[in-house]
Amino acid sequence: MGAILAIPVGVTLNYIYSKTITKFSQQAVPDLPKDKNSGIKRLYLVSIQLVWFSAGLLTLIGFIDILARFVNPEMPKLLLLAIYLTAIFLIIRMPTERVMYLLEIVLFLNTPLILFIIIKAYTNPSINWDSILEIGTHLFKWPNLKAFAAATYCFSGYANLIVFNRVIKGKLKGWNFFVIAILGLINMFTTFFIPIGYHGSDGTQEYLYPWVTTADSLRLVYSPIERVIFLFLMFYMSISLMSVAIHWHVALELIKGSFKKEVSKKQEWLILGVFTGISVIGLIYFNTILLLKFATYWLIVRLASEVMLVGVFFLWARRKKS
Structure with missing residues (x-):
């Protein structure tokens, strides 16, 4: 029931936030003018950047634990960790538009592989x-x-x-949210039901990483790579x-937006050094x-912060309209 209720709630939050943020055409939160409420804005940025960094x-x-196991x-x-952080820091320092293009390339290359594994599992x-x-x-x-x-x-x-809106042009149509609902439904129930189909409801809860074990249960008999787990880990890694x-x-851009002046490269590397130390x-x-x-309780905090995020943007949009 919790999974079923998440569908209308998730799509509704999607709809309200996406429609609201279009009021700030091609603007991220750090790009908004520093008005008389700039102190409140900085406090808001500091509070939500912790959620993105912890995510x-x-x-x-x-994932490092999965690789080690x-x-x-x-x-x-x-x-x-050092290898992964090197790649991550190269990406997050790029302009937002390039990060989005890189994401599109990764999804374009991985989508056929993901669909193949899902079809093979079903x-x-x-099962x-x-x-x-x-x-x-x-x-x-x-x-x-x-x-x-x-x-x-x-x-x-x-x-x-909250950051990627600066490179988004145009407005979302109604059918976009319908597609989001369908893809979210397929993603959620595939993630939930497939491991249960292979290991049972009691057996699945005994595994730390049910999907890794499930992928290892699949075989490609006539393929050069017989064990699906290698394909799974390959796309999971990217x-x-x-x-x-x-x-x-997003966290880096929110942190940079918390300062009154533009952040220098030296300060940016100092922020990345803090990221490294905490990691x-x-x-x-x-x-x-x-x-x-920790992740279980973090998800609850994340849900509350998202509701707050949607509510704040809704009020900002109403205020801008008035």
């Missing part, structure tokens, strides 16, 4: 549809807040318009890289179980 940090630490257990995690004779149907018996149970917060994250991409880069690009501390401090628990 990228959790994704980064989680399933790809190269002998490589030190700090070395993996058509595999090993147990009875296990999936058994989950349907819980349909009318009271929705779980943790599940609801996690499910709404499938629709959270709109929040990045998408995780872009996910962290987008979140941290190293997080990698050392968080083990897998603690990371998953």
